[in-house]
Amino acid sequence: MSKIAFIGLGVMGFPMARHLSHAGHDVCVYNRTQSKAELWCEQYGGQWGKTPAEASKDADFVFACVGNDRDLREVTCGEQGAFAGMTEGSLFVDHTTASATISRELFGIALEKGIGYLDAPVSGGQQGAENGSLTVMVGGEASDFIRSEPLIASYARQVTLLGPAGSGQLCKMVNQICVAGLLEALAEGLHFARASGLNPEQVINVISKGAAQSWQMDNRYRTMLAGEYNHGFAVDWMRKDLDIVLDEAANNGSHLPVTELVNTYYAEVQAMGGGRWDTSSLLARLEVDSKSN
Numbered sequence: 001m002s003k004i005a006f007i008g009l010g011v012m013g014f015p016m017a018r019h020l021s022h023a024g025h026d027v028c029v030y031n032r033t034q035s036k037a038e039l040w041c042e043q044y045g046g047q048w049g050k051t052p053a054e055a056s057k058d059a060d061f062v063f064a065c066v067g068n069d070r071d072l073r074e075v076t077c078g079e080q081g082a083f084a085g086m087t088e089g090s091l092f093v094d095h096t097t098a099s100a101t102i103s104r105e106l107f108g109i110a111l112e113k114g115i116g117y118l119d120a121p122v123s124g125g126q127q128g129a130e131n132g133s134l135t136v137m138v139g140g141e142a143s144d145f146i147r148s149e150p151l152i153a154s155y156a157r158q159v160t161l162l163g164p165a166g167s168g169q170l171c172k173m174v175n176q177i178c179v180a181g182l183l184e185a186l187a188e189g190l191h192f193a194r195a196s197g198l199n200p201e202q203v204i205n206v207i208s209k210g211a212a213q214s215w216q217m218d219n220r221y222r223t224m225l226a227g228e229y230n231h232g233f234a235v236d237w238m239r240k241d242l243d244i245v246l247d248e249a250a251n252n253g254s255h256l257p258v259t260e261l262v263n264t265y266y267a268e269v270q271a272m273g274g275g276r277w278d279t280s281s282l283l284a285r286l287e288v289d290s291k292s293n
Helices: 014-023 034-044 053-058 069-077 099-114 125-131 142-152 167-195 200-207 215-225 235-252 257-271 279-292
Strands: 001-007 027-028 062-063 091-094 115-120 134-139 155-161
Touching: 001 014, 001 053, 014 034, 014 062, 027 034, 027 053, 034 134, 053 134, 062 069, 062 142, 069 099, 091 099, 091 155, 099 115, 099 167, 099 279, 115 142, 115 167, 125 134, 134 142, 134 167, 142 155, 155 167, 167 200, 167 215, 167 257, 167 279, 200 215, 215 279, 235 257, 235 279, 257 279
Parallel strands: 001 027, 001 062, 062 091, 091 115, 134 155
Antiparallel strands: 115 134
C-alpha cells in the first residue's frame, strides 16, 4: 500500500482517485471546491487536505488532474502547492493536459527538490476514467515511470513512456490533432448523407465495416444525428487543447492547416452557445449554416 495524494476531483480526477483507493492505497484528496473533496471522502473513505501541500505531506506519490497550465503551476509551485509538502524521493504524476513547456519547467523544479516528475496526460474521457480504461501518455525518467506504472494501471488499459519530460504532452497533442480531424470528417459525412437523401444510420452501418471506421464513428454518430451533445469532452476544453497544439506547432515548425481550421470551427460552436457541448457538436455548426442558406 502506498500513501497517495490526488489533486483535482473533476469529472476525470474523481473516479481516478476512486480506482486508487479501491486498489488498497491510502488516499488523501484535495480540490479547490472543498465540498467535492468532502463528498469523495464520504463515498470512498480516506482524508482530504485544505491545501495541496497539506494533502501531499508525506505522500509517496502525488497525482494531479487540473484545468490548465496556470492551475498546474498554482497547485505545484504556489506557497501552499504540492511541492511544498512533498518529501525527497516522492513522485509527482501530472494527468493534466497542459503544454510541454510547463511540463519541462516543473520537471526541472522538481528535480532540484529531489522529487520525481512525470507528465502523463490521458485519453478516453469521463467514460474511460469511470471504467478504468484510460490511455496514458507519459514523459519523464524511466525509473519514475516504472515506479508509477502499477498505480496508473488501476485506471488505465494502456500506459506508455514516450520519452523525456514533455513527451507525454506532445503525444497528447498528436491525439487531439487526430481526433479533431476525425470529428470534422464525421460531421461532414453525416451532413452530406442527410443532404443527399440517404439514411444516415444505414450509411454508417455500411461504412463502419470498412476503412472509414473509427472510435468516434462507432460511439458518437447516433447522438450526433439526434442533436445530443452532452457526451464526453467539452468544446471549451478542446479549444484549450488545440490552442496548445498550435502554439507548439509554431515552435517546432510543423504545419497543421486542418487543425487550425477545425479550431476556428469550434470557436463558431462556442459562439452558438455550445462551449459545454461535446466535441462532436461540429455537426450542429454545419446544420445551422445549411439552414441559413
